[in-house]
Amino acid sequence: MLACAAALPVRGESSTPALKIVVAGGHPGDPECGCAGTIARYSDLGHNVVLLYLNRGEGFCGGASLGRCAAIRTAEAGKACQILKARAAFAGQYDGRAIVDAPRYEAFDRVLAAESPDVVFTQWPIDSHRDHRAVSMLTLDAWLKSGKRFALYYYEVAEDTMMFSPGEYVDISSVESRRRAACYAHASQQPDKWYPKQVEITRSRGAESGFPQAEAFLRHPESKRALLP
Ligand SMILES: [Zn+2]
Numbered sequence: 001m002l003a004c005a006a007a008l009p010v011r012g013e014s015s016t017p018a019l020k021i022v023v024a025g026g027h028p029g030d031p032e033c034g035c036a037g038t039i040a041r042y043s044d045l046g047h048n049v050v051l052l053y054l055n056r057g058e059g060f061c062g063g064a065s066l067g068r069c070a071a072i073r074t075a076e077a078g079k080a081c082q083i084l085k086a087r088a089a090f091a092g093q094y095d096g097r098a099i100v101d102a103p104r105y106e107a108f109d110r111v112l113a114a115e116s117p118d119v120v121f122t123q124w125p126i127d128s129h130r131d132h133r134a135v136s137m138l139t140l141d142a143w144l145k146s147g148k149r150f151a152l153y154y155y156e157v158a159e160d161t162m163m164f165s166p167g168e169y170v171d172i173s174s175v176e177s178r179r180r181a182a183c184y185a186h187a188s189q190q191p192d193k194w195y196p197k198q199v200e201i202t203r204s205r206g207a208e209s210g211f212p213q214a215e216a217f218l219r220h221p222e223s224k225r226a227l228l229p
Pocket of ligand 1: 030
């Protein structure tokens, strides 16, 4: 395993240009759950981070009526992005009804290509939620269509991700409070139910990599390496 978090240059101390980072997720809250610490560290270094959500969370928002969910969860995503100094973007699908077909491959590719990313993080294709698997397939297809132009990494989320063996780690210990706040911005998703599980994961990943808490990623074996924070 390669723990590369400590060895990479810090922007500002070198001539490293600002990168465009896209973190794709099946729902509002997924990029935050899996990557909020890494996102905070990227944005603190001056890189530009976009959280690209496949849908607006139309399918569930706690006790509120379904008709209000998209608005509630779009607002929650905006709050999380503010905490992480990132920008929210939406790919226009419907929560719980993800479609992976030729028109959606093309639509997702257009959204991603418009961001011109240097690095993309997406969900692991063997997740229990269909929308997570869908965003993973859509991202992979866009990466292949781009000629593997950007670096492609996979992330894990509490209770959904199966059979994940990461190879690279980011120390998130210094940004733990912002990571927590970004996850708790998704109040309608009852973060008490999943955030502690994700902390167990990042503590375990930290034990593997020598940090108090770490987020862990798997780079696609045919992807170029990215500058991780
Ligand atoms: Zn999700």
